[in-house]
Structures are given as C-alpha cells and as structure tokens.
Amino acid sequence: MGKKLLIDKSKRNLLIFSDFMKHEEPALYKILLENNKIDEDTAEKLDISQKIKQNLPAWLNFSSQEWISDKSNPILTTDESGNKHCKLCNQSIKFQYKIKNQKNDMEILIGGNCVNNFKQLDSMIKIIKTEEEYRRYNKLLKYNSDIFDILMSDSKYLQKTAIILPKGYYDSFDKIQKKINKMLKSYIRKGKKIKKSELDRALVVYNYEQNNLTDFIKKHEPITDYVTRKTANEIENKQNDEYKNIINEVMENNGKLSPFTSIKIKVESHLERMKCQVNNHLPVEVEIVGIFFGTFVLSIQKFNDKYNFKIDSSLLLENFFRKKLQNFDTLFLENRISFEVHDVATREKLAILTESFIVSDNSFRIKEIDYRKIANRYDDDLTSNEFNEVINRIMSILEKYTIFEKKGATHLYIYKNSVLEEYGKELLLSQLDSTKKKIIKSYEIKMEIKELYDWVIGRLN
Known part of the structure; x- marks a missing residue:
C-alpha cells in the first residue's frame, strides 16, 4: 500500500498555476515544480512534512482566491473535439468550466471535483445542469452582463452583510432578489419566457436597492452605533437566548444601537468598539485596560500605584449612557461590591x-x-x-x-x-x-x- 499523499496532483497544479506560492514560498514552489505529487516519504525526505501539514489549507485558500470565472466568455464551455479533461487533475469530465487567474492572466478549463475549489463555480453547478440550460444561461448573459452577478449572489446575502441593516432593507431587497432569481431560474431550467420589459424593471429595482444597501454599509460600518456582522455572530454563539431580541431591536431602530440594546450586548467585539468612547468619559486616573465576555477591567491610578478591578459591562455602559462616569468616585463607592478585584x-x-x-x-x-x-x-x-x-x-x-x-x-x-x-x-x-x-x-x-x-x-x- 502506497504512502499517503499530502499534496495530490490537482492541488499541486493549482498551487503552481497560481502566483501565491511563487512569491511567498519560493522554495516550496520549486519542489512542487520538480514533483508531480508529494507523499509522506517525499515530504519527510525533503523535511517539509510539518510545514505542509501546518500550511497547506492556507496555500490552497490563497491560491484559489486568485481565480475567477471569465465574464466575457461562457463559464461553462464545450469542447468540440470531445477531449474533455480537467487541467488540474487530468480526469475526464462532462462539463468544462473556464477560469482566469487575476494576477497572471492564465486561463484554464477545469471540471469534476476540482470545481469545488472555487465557490463561485460550485454555485454555478447548482444553476446549470444540462447543455440546454447552459445555452439559455448564456443567452441571458448576452442580454445583460449584470445577470451573472445576480445569479451568483448568495441567497443569504443579507445575513452576511458587514453590519446589521435596518428592517426596511431586508424587506425591500429580499423581495426583489427573490423575484428576479425566480424569474431567471425559471427561464434557465424550464425555458419559461421572460418579458423583457418586466426583466428590465426588475433589474433597475435590484440595482437601485443594492446600491442603496452598499452605500448604507460603507457609510455606517465604522460607526460604533451599528452592529458589525462579527459582533452579531458572537452574540448568536455566546448569547443565543438573547440573540433574536437584540438583532430585532437593532433592525427596528433603523439599524442603530440604542443605549438600551447596547447595554445588553456582552460579547468582546462590541465592548472593544465601546472602549474608546467610554475611556473618553472616565477621569484621567481611570482607564479600561482589559475586556472579557460581559466584563470590563478598569485600572485606577492612586497613590503612585495601579489597582485593577473587574466590573460588569452593563453597569459601566449604563452609567456611560446616563453620563455619570465623570462622577466616578461616587459610582465606585456606591457600587463597591460590583467592582471585583481583578488580580492578586x-x-x-x-x-x-x-x-x-x-x-x-x-x-x-x-x-x-x-x-x-x-x-x-x-x-x-x-x-x-x-x-x-x-x-x-x-x-x-x-x-x-x-x-x-x-x-x-x-x-x-x-x-x-x-x-x-x-x-x-x-x-x-x-x-x-x-x-x-x-x-x-x-x-x-x-x-x-x-x-x-x-x-x-x-x-x-
């Protein structure tokens, strides 16, 4: 029985056809050029076994990101000669997918399992399964090139935006996205005729909604009054019971965090975003120096020394929004029990x-x-x-x-x-x-x- 492959032929070809390894790992790139595949024995002999085990997923990720489908040409292609083989793994394939490297302009045809290395093409497989569907798909592309992006857009796009959006965006964009996708996929899969005037109107509305949404995100993402997707995901993981209520409150409040909602959020990314604002309202001798789930760590400078305390984040944020942090001495003395000693x-x-x-x-x-x-x-x-x-x-x-x-x-x-x-x-x-x-x-x-x-x-x- 042969030794286990650490890098098979298809992965090796992806790595050498891309620019990442050539520039970032030239020594490994040279080894790949000299070997069609890397098994355990070869890796041990060349003293690269550990490096491969630790870094291969990253190499493949960065390399695959260099490739895109070529919008100017059909993504799904046919080979009249009948000689259909994937350029990466050399396996015979039914359909070929044309991709282009954004960095070195190389174009290759791939298929089979290798398509799964490219998320966009993996999505395409779910849309186009027959040659007839492929012809209808390309007919749509010739009519309007924006249709490619619409078909490739994630159906859960609004659940992955950089910030949580106002409820109105979910209602309007989700509605037009579903409408236009239903229209396009009904034509591609069933040949159901589309009225050009209806499609054009839907495309105008779709682009208008998407531009509004993009502008809103770009404008508000840096502002701490808005909840980032990272924070939302942390809330879902760590405050699951409260997640729906918190997100609904944000959406209903035009996407903004109200003081009432902000106090409820205990995850680190939110507390980190609030840290600078809170510090600006604390006396000079008091500073937030640490953050944990639901907890701020405060350092108090007194008598030429520093004393560190933990305090529940909701208590500090509540007093921040009530503009009581300047009276910190009173706050501290009235809530001494809540200020827990942080270290020995x-x-x-x-x-x-x-x-x-x-x-x-x-x-x-x-x-x-x-x-x-x-x-x-x-x-x-x-x-x-x-x-x-x-x-x-x-x-x-x-x-x-x-x-x-x-x-x-x-x-x-x-x-x-x-x-x-x-x-x-x-x-x-x-x-x-x-x-x-x-x-x-x-x-x-x-x-x-x-x-x-x-x-x-x-x-x-």
Missing part, C-alpha cells in the same frame, strides 16, 4: 493600604507572630518533619488574617484580610474620618497573645 497584586495592595491607614495614628502597629512558639505549645515532642508540617498548618490559618497590637495595651486586634481589602476599596477614593473609625472597629477578634496561641491550636486539632 491588587488584592494585596488594597490590604496594605488599609493596614497603613490603621497604623497612621501611631497607636497601632502590625504584630509579628512567632509560629515556632505556637508549634511548641501545640506539641513539644515533634520530629523535624512533624514540626515543619505544623508550622505550615499554622501559616495557612494565620495567612487569612492581619494582627495588630496597640500601644499601651495587652490585647491583639485580629482583622480578616478580606475585610481589609474591602476597606481598601473605600480608602482608594474616599479618606474620611468616619471610614477610619469603621476600620478600627472592624476587627474580627480581640484577645491576649496567649489566647491567640490557644485559638490557633484549637484550629490545628
């Missing part, structure tokens, strides 16, 4: 900020705890390994807390780090005396040092 570094910096605030009045200071004393108090007859294990367990208990001692007092004040972090948020944008009083009173436990030892040991048992 920010979490630590917030706790340190609160700690520094507590010790700023010189009556409090952080108490360093001797873990070894607690371990010995727990059990004074431990092996070295057992002792280290107990130390690690003590650390895991106390790492969730920060312990302060007060000047002239024997008690220790034990604060949860999570509480310190939350107060750090408040201190970030508000340093009020009332906040300081709340922080001082927010300790979890107040106890003597010996009581602390017993408290930790109780959690070790």
Whole structure:
C-alpha cells in the first residue's frame, strides 16, 4: 500500500498555476515544480512534512482566491473535439468550466471535483445542469452582463452583510432578489419566457436597492452605533437566548444601537468598539485596560500605584449612557461590591493600604507572630518533619488574617484580610474620618497573645 499523499496532483497544479506560492514560498514552489505529487516519504525526505501539514489549507485558500470565472466568455464551455479533461487533475469530465487567474492572466478549463475549489463555480453547478440550460444561461448573459452577478449572489446575502441593516432593507431587497432569481431560474431550467420589459424593471429595482444597501454599509460600518456582522455572530454563539431580541431591536431602530440594546450586548467585539468612547468619559486616573465576555477591567491610578478591578459591562455602559462616569468616585463607592478585584497584586495592595491607614495614628502597629512558639505549645515532642508540617498548618490559618497590637495595651486586634481589602476599596477614593473609625472597629477578634496561641491550636486539632 502506497504512502499517503499530502499534496495530490490537482492541488499541486493549482498551487503552481497560481502566483501565491511563487512569491511567498519560493522554495516550496520549486519542489512542487520538480514533483508531480508529494507523499509522506517525499515530504519527510525533503523535511517539509510539518510545514505542509501546518500550511497547506492556507496555500490552497490563497491560491484559489486568485481565480475567477471569465465574464466575457461562457463559464461553462464545450469542447468540440470531445477531449474533455480537467487541467488540474487530468480526469475526464462532462462539463468544462473556464477560469482566469487575476494576477497572471492564465486561463484554464477545469471540471469534476476540482470545481469545488472555487465557490463561485460550485454555485454555478447548482444553476446549470444540462447543455440546454447552459445555452439559455448564456443567452441571458448576452442580454445583460449584470445577470451573472445576480445569479451568483448568495441567497443569504443579507445575513452576511458587514453590519446589521435596518428592517426596511431586508424587506425591500429580499423581495426583489427573490423575484428576479425566480424569474431567471425559471427561464434557465424550464425555458419559461421572460418579458423583457418586466426583466428590465426588475433589474433597475435590484440595482437601485443594492446600491442603496452598499452605500448604507460603507457609510455606517465604522460607526460604533451599528452592529458589525462579527459582533452579531458572537452574540448568536455566546448569547443565543438573547440573540433574536437584540438583532430585532437593532433592525427596528433603523439599524442603530440604542443605549438600551447596547447595554445588553456582552460579547468582546462590541465592548472593544465601546472602549474608546467610554475611556473618553472616565477621569484621567481611570482607564479600561482589559475586556472579557460581559466584563470590563478598569485600572485606577492612586497613590503612585495601579489597582485593577473587574466590573460588569452593563453597569459601566449604563452609567456611560446616563453620563455619570465623570462622577466616578461616587459610582465606585456606591457600587463597591460590583467592582471585583481583578488580580492578586491588587488584592494585596488594597490590604496594605488599609493596614497603613490603621497604623497612621501611631497607636497601632502590625504584630509579628512567632509560629515556632505556637508549634511548641501545640506539641513539644515533634520530629523535624512533624514540626515543619505544623508550622505550615499554622501559616495557612494565620495567612487569612492581619494582627495588630496597640500601644499601651495587652490585647491583639485580629482583622480578616478580606475585610481589609474591602476597606481598601473605600480608602482608594474616599479618606474620611468616619471610614477610619469603621476600620478600627472592624476587627474580627480581640484577645491576649496567649489566647491567640490557644485559638490557633484549637484550629490545628
């Protein structure tokens, strides 16, 4: 049994007849010229196996895009000599399709499975299946060359435009597209006679609608008030339950995003389009630095440092549309719970900020705890390994807390780090005396040092 082909003859011919490989991969192009096909052994010998596996789909894609059907000549051709062979695979074929390379002007006849490399020709096969249909098709082309583009246009064209369009465009263009296609295909397939005056009127309406549609897309695609097709596809994939309502709202609103609808969209491409606008309305010390599904990441510059928070995109966009972002301090303080800490570094910096605030009045200071004393108090007859294990367990208990001692007092004040972090948020944008009083009173436990030892040991048992 022969080795598996990595590049068969038809693919090889497509690559060498096109310009892409010649200019972008000259070394591979030379190898293709010297070999009719590339199997696994040949690829391994030439050390190109991995490169082919990783790049062949792209090579074929770029190469096939160079080719178009020649409008000035029939796409489907007959060969009077009866010698019908595909130029790419050399297989005998019933019909030949003429294509032309836009870059090097080469013209070749192809057929059979090779037609599937060219989407436009694949569409043509669905329209023309007999020689009689072919003659009627060419008669239409001679009458009006625009008919080629109309027949080749995707029936789902309006579902693939660069932006979501106003509902009116879907109604009017879809109606004329269906009407004219029905008229043309009825003639090609069944020979049903077309009134020239009726066809001409339909063509005028079709071209008018298409030009209006094209102009609308060109004018509005860069504007963030309009939904791109990429965003629409993301919404369908990630917000499927809401997709129809969101798209219908956009279509009914003349293609524009209302603030009400914009807030509902959580996909990254939409949030990225909104990023610049929102940043322009935030205070200079606040900036969007990251985007995830339904989430903005904000960086707040304070005390010569940066603190990063996650916030639900709908909350930030709602306040953007209500023009409340300039009062960001108030927004932040009123919605502290909604501003989630984004990273460990920010979490630590917030706790340190609160700690520094507590010790700023010189009556409090952080108490360093001797873990070894607690371990010995727990059990004074431990092996070295057992002792280290107990130390690690003590650390895991106390790492969730920060312990302060007060000047002239024997008690220790034990604060949860999570509480310190939350107060750090408040201190970030508000340093009020009332906040300081709340922080001082927010300790979890107040106890003597010996009581602390017993408290930790109780959690070790």
